[in-house]
Amino acid sequence: MTKVLVIGSEGQLGQDIKSSHTVINNCNFHFTSIESLNVTDQQAIKNTIEADNYDYIINCTAYTAVDKAEEETILANEINHIALKIIGEVSASTNSKVIHVSTDYVFDGKQHRPYIESDDTCPNSVYGKTKLQGEQELLNSNSNSIIVRTSWLYSIYGNNFVKTMIRLGTEREQLGVIFDQVGTPTFSNDLANVILHIINCDIDQSIPFSSGIYHYSNEGVCSWYDFTLAIHQLNNISCKVLPIETKDYPTAAPRPHYSVLNKGKIKDIYKIQIPYWKDSLKKCIKELNS
Numbered sequence: 001m002t003k004v005l006v007i008g009s010e011g012q013l014g015q016d017i018k019s020s021h022t023v024i025n026n027c028n029f030h031f032t033s034i035e036s037l038n039v040t041d042q043q044a045i046k047n048t049i050e051a052d053n054y055d056y057i058i059n060c061t062a063y064t065a066v067d068k069a070e071e072e073t074i075l076a077n078e079i080n081h082i083a084l085k086i087i088g089e090v091s092a093s094t095n096s097k098v099i100h101v102s103t104d105y106v107f108d109g110k111q112h113r114p115y116i117e118s119d120d121t122c123p124n125s126v127y128g129k130t131k132l133q134g135e136q137e138l139l140n141s142n143s144n145s146i147i148v149r150t151s152w153l154y155s156i157y158g159n160n161f162v163k164t165m166i167r168l169g170t171e172r173e174q175l176g177v178i179f180d181q182v183g184t185p186t187f188s189n190d191l192a193n194v195i196l197h198i199i200n201c202d203i204d205q206s207i208p209f210s211s212g213i214y215h216y217s218n219e220g221v222c223s224w225y226d227f228t229l230a231i232h233q234l235n236n237i238s239c240k241v242l243p244i245e246t247k248d249y250p251t252a253a254p255r256p257h258y259s260v261l262n263k264g265k266i267k268d269i270y271k272i273q274i275p276y277w278k279d280s281l282k283k284c285i286k287e288l289n290s
């Protein structure tokens, strides 16, 4: 029977993988949380991976507090970078295939067309730099690894932009939201299904596990301002949303102004159709309100 280890299963993506994992038949999933596997403990990573003969490892752990990472650089580095070196080394020795998730923040956002996988990276935050180093460790290891870069992830689980905008929209009469940062939201449930699809295709041998970097987000493009308007509209929230510039909302970590990802590679190789961001947002909000 196929065995899959999911690390960091209590985060947004981890929980979505947990709730959808039964789409793969005859497969044994083992889910770890920060309590059962803390990835800052290198020996624990080794012990967990070596404890069973895992065919696949999905890494959903990350230090995702983008602004806090500017101060907590050591911890961000341990989780986003060093842990990947160990996961890469150990999974190469156990012959486990790895699916790891990375971010649009590996780019500086100065481009004016959607980023392809081979575009030059140039992260402008500690979060982005450590995530890029994690990617490089995995690529430089002898492991058979797929890295999926995604953007603006939200889900029905945990805290995220969608939930924050619903809360602020109901608490306030007026809200300023940035309109000069453009990207694409990604419903974590869609990403989880793609990750499971990649594994399923390898198991049934329809599409072999093709290592390398892939970009995945929902379809379309918007600013945080547009995203907020859609969130409020779908929730019948009447708060007035004002478009503001990045310079009027200073944050510890700079964000890319443009981080739209080109998803041509994953669509071609894995034969997938990607939902439009507003359609997926509707699904999320329907689930949140049900």
Ligand SMILES: NC(=O)c1ccc[n+]([C@@H]2O[C@H](COP(=O)([O-])OP(=O)(O)OC[C@H]3O[C@@H](n4cnc5c(N)ncnc54)[C@H](OP(=O)(O)O)[C@@H]3O)[C@@H](O)[C@H]2O)c1
Pocket: 008, 009, 010, 011, 012, 013, 014, 033, 034, 037, 038, 039, 040, 060, 061, 062, 063, 064, 079, 101, 102, 103, 104, 131, 149, 150, 151, 152, 153, 154, 158
């Ligand atoms: N969120 C976004 O907007 C976004 C955008 C682009 C890319 N991504 C990437 O997408 C992936 C999934 O993101 P997400 O939003 O699902 O993240 P998330 O909700 O923050 O989940 C990350 C998980 O990692 C766990 N974790 C943190 N430190 C750990 C440690 N030392 N050992 C073990 N587990 C640890 C967290 O546990 P605790 O909650 O207990 O700390 C949490 O369960 C990440 O690789 C992220 O970099 C996210």
